[in-house]
Amino acid sequence: EPEVTQTPSHQVTQMGQEVILRCVPISNHLYFYWYRQILGQKVEFLVSFYNNEISEKSEIFDDQFSVERPDGSNFTLKIRSTKLEDSAMYFCASSPSRVEPQHFGDGTRLSIL
């Protein structure tokens, strides 16, 4: 069964550095998402992406964050000038349509030191 893949599985970065989290969505899916989950807490929506542009973003997704789909397969989340509170699990998801369930990757655990 096709799946969403995320790399790396764990990223450790010094505060103030930039990180890029990578995702390969399922190939025939059209909608792409990033979420984060701080340890032991609820899942929080960051951004959705459709037709090569952001379709919605949450208050969390400020100027520090950006997303790109640089080619036909990858979907990236860039976090500039990381802060300690950015430490979390970041999940990428994709779906074929707005109403069908989103398929999640295994996540990238981001640790900011």
Next chain:
Amino acid sequence: ELKVEQNPLFLSMQEGKNYTIYCNYSTTSDRLYWYRQDPGKSLESLFVLLSNGAVKQEGRLMASLDTKARLSTLHITAAVHDLSATYFCAVDDSNYQLIWGAGTKLIIKP
């Protein structure tokens, strides 16, 4: 602003028992999703509920949606240890955002 509340947040139960997890939401929506998460793992889609009165069943799990009451339930029948996980409901706010409940951590003891 859409708010999603789940209860209970923690549930410990014996194998063989039945129980229900509740998901309330604050504003109109007709799309609700249930996901399962094992510790340290990703989120697995369980059910999609797209209309008032929708009921879906898979094995020992059954989910329903009452859009008038803004309530969804996830019912567990004759629980088994393998169902131990955290269960999340998520509601579509019709603005391309899924708003998530806090999750219900379910522990099923042999």
